[in-house]
Amino acid sequence: MPTSPPEPRAVCLGESMIVLVPDQVGPLEDSAVFHRSAGGAESNVAGTLAGLGIATSWLSRLGADGFGRYVLADIAARGVDVSGVELDPLRPTGLYVKERAAPAAGSGLDTEQAGESGGTDSGGGRRADGDGAADGPDGVGPDRDGPDTVGPDGVGPAADASAGGVSTGDASAGDGADGPGADGRGANRRSGAGQGDVTRRRMHYYRSGSAASVMSPALLAGGPQRELLAAADLVHVTGITAGISDSAAELLFTLLRQPRADTLVSFDLNWRPILWHDRDPATLTRLCALADIVLLGSDEAEAVLGAADPARLREILPEPRTLVVKNDAHDAVAVDRDGAQTTVQALRVDVVDTVGAGDGFAAGYLAATLRGLPPRQSLRLGHLCAALALTVAGDHGPPPPPESVDALLTCTDQQWASIVVGADGIRTSP
Numbered sequence: 001m002p003t004s005p006p007e008p009r010a011v012c013l014g015e016s017m018i019v020l021v022p023d024q025v026g027p028l029e030d031s032a033v034f035h036r037s038a039g040g041a042e043s044n045v046a047g048t049l050a051g052l053g054i055a056t057s058w059l060s061r062l063g064a065d066g067f068g069r070y071v072l073a074d075i076a077a078r079g080v081d082v083s084g085v086e087l088d089p090l091r092p093t094g095l096y097v098k099e100r101a102a103p104a105a106g107s108g109l110d111t112e113q114a115g116e117s118g119g120t121d122s123g124g125g126r127r128a129d130g131d132g133a134a135d136g137p138d139g140v141g142p143d144r145d146g147p148d149t150v151g152p153d154g155v156g157p158a159a160d161a162s163a164g165g166v167s168t169g170d171a172s173a174g175d176g177a178d179g180p181g182a183d184g185r186g187a188n189r190r191s192g193a194g195q196g197d198v199t200r201r202r203m204h205y206y207r208s209g210s211a212a213s214v215m216s217p218a219l220l221a222g223g224p225q226r227e228l229l230a231a232a233d234l235v236h237v238t239g240i241t242a243g244i245s246d247s248a249a250e251l252l253f254t255l256l257r258q259p260r261a262d263t264l265v266s267f268d269l270n271w272r273p274i275l276w277h278d279r280d281p282a283t284l285t286r287l288c289a290l291a292d293i294v295l296l297g298s299d300e301a302e303a304v305l306g307a308a309d310p311a312r313l314r315e316i317l318p319e320p321r322t323l324v325v326k327n328d329a330h331d332a333v334a335v336d337r338d339g340a341q342t343t344v345q346a347l348r349v350d351v352v353d354t355v356g357a358g359d360g361f362a363a364g365y366l367a368a369t370l371r372g373l374p375p376r377q378s379l380r381l382g383h384l385c386a387a388l389a390l391t392v393a394g395d396h397g398p399p400p401p402p403e404s405v406d407a408l409l410t411c412t413d414q415q416w417a418s419i420v421v422g423a424d425g426i427r428t429s430p
C-alpha cells in the first residue's frame with residue numbers, strides 16, 4: 001500500500017499580547033468599554049497555518065496572569081499547539097490598545113497606515129504620534145511604573161526589557177496628512193477597492209518588561225521546545241522579536257545559526273521603528289541573511305536595507321532561497337536565487353482593518369510552500385489569507401473555505417483579477 005508523505009509541521013516563535021479595542025470610535029480617554037482579543041505577528045501566522053491544516057506549534061512566554069491565560073487559550077482554540085509556551089510568574093503579558101478614530105473624510109483610502117514615520121512598534125509601522133504619555137494607562141501589570149512617553153518626534157524611549165515598567169510605544173494609524181514617514185510607506189499604500197470608509201486605528205503598545213521580552217536562547221534548550229523545533233519542517237520568526245530585547249535578538253541568532261537539514265526558516269522583516277531607535281537595524285539585515293525565506297514590504301525594505309526593488313534586494317541578500325517582496329501596489333514578487341521573479345497581484349478586498357494582513361499573507365504563502373506548491377500558487381494563497389485578515393476587525397481572519405482553495409489557486413489570471421473578498425465571503429465582480 002502506498003504511504004502518503006508525512007504532514008508538514010511548523011513552529012512559530014515570538015511575542016503575543018492581549019489586544020484591547022474600544023467599543024466606540026474616539027479618543028481613549030473617552031472610551032470606557034474595551035473588547036479584548038489576542039494578537040501577535042507570529043501567533044497570527046501560527047493560527048492561520050493551523051487553519052490551513054498545517055500542524056503548528058507556537059513558542060513564546062506569557063505572564064502567568066489572566067491575560068496570559070486568555071491569550072494561551074485563544075491561540076490553542078485556533079488549533080495551535082501551545083505546549084512550548086512558558087508562563088512567567090513575575091512578568092506580565094504584554095498588551096496593545098487599538099484606538100479607533102473616524103475615517104478621514106473623503107480620503108477614499110484606508111488611512112490606517114497612511115503617513116507612517118519612525119517611532120512605532122505597531123503592526124505595519126503605524127505612525128507614532130507622540131501622545132503616548134497622555135494615552136497610556138498608569139501602572140500596567142504588577143509593580144509597574146506608568147508607561148514611558150513617546151517624544152515629540154514620535155520616537156519613544158527604548159523598549160528596555162530590563163526596566164521594571166511596561167513601556168508604551170504609541171503608534172498611530174496616521175491620518176493621511178502626515179505624509180510618508182521615515183519608514184518610507186506612502187500615504188496611499190493601502191488604496192484599493194472598497195476601502196472608502198475604513199476606521200482608522202492608532203496603536204498603543206505596553207510591552208517592554210513583558211514576560212516575552214526576556215526570551216533568550218535558554219528557551220530553545222527547554223525539553224518541549226527542543227523537540228518541537230527538531231521535528232519542524234518550517235520555523236517562522238520575525239524582526240519584532242529581535243527588537244524587543246537583546247536577549248530575544250540573541251535567541252534568533254542562535255536559532256537561525258543552528259545547523260538545519262531540511263527545515264525551512266522564514267523571516268518576516270516586520271519593521272517596527274520604535275523598537276529600533278536605540279538599536280542597530282543592521283541586526284535585521286544579518287537575520288534576513290540567515291533565513292531561507294524572507295518576507296518583506298518594499299517600504300520597510302527601503303527603510304532597513306536601503307532598497308525596494310526586488311532585483312536590487314536580491315543583490316543585497318544573496319543568501320536566502322527566496323525573497324518575497326510586497327509592494328505598494330499590493331503585488332507580491334517572489335525572487336529565487338537566480339533572480340527569476342514571479343509576480344502575483346493582490347485580490348480586491350472590502351477592507352475593514354489592515355492589522356494582520358502581512359501575517360495572513362505569510363501564513364498562506366508558507367503553507368503552500370510547505371505543501372510543495374509552485375511560487376504562483378503560493379503567492380496566491382498568501383494574498384487570499386491576507387484578504388481574509390483584512391475583512392475582520394481582529395488581527396486574524398477566518399481560514400479560506402477549503403472547498404474553494406484549489407479553484408482559487410489554479411484559476412486564470414483573468415478570473416483571479418475578478419475576485420473580490422469581503423466580510424460576506426468571496427465573490428466575483430467584472
Ligand SMILES: Nc1ncnc2c1ncn2[C@@H]1O[C@H](COP(=O)(O)OP(=O)(O)O)[C@@H](O)[C@H]1O
Pocket residue numbers: 110123124189190191192193195296297326330331332346347348349351354355356357358359361382383384386387390
Ligand atoms: N488594500 C489592499 N487590497 C488588497 N490586498 C491588500 C491591501 N492591503 C494589503 N493587502 C494584502 O495584504 C498583504 C500584506 O500587505 P502588507 O502591506 O505587507 O501588510 P502588513 O503591513 O500588515 O505587513 C498584501 O500582499 C496583500 O495581499
Ligand SMILES: O=C(O)C(=O)C[C@H](O)[C@H](O)COP(=O)(O)O
Pocket residue numbers: 015039040041042044121122123124240270272354355356357358359360395
Ligand atoms: O506589532 C506587533 O508586535 C504585533 O505583533 C501586533 C500585530 O498583531 C501584528 O503586528 C500584525 O502584523 P501585520 O500582519 O504586519 O499587520
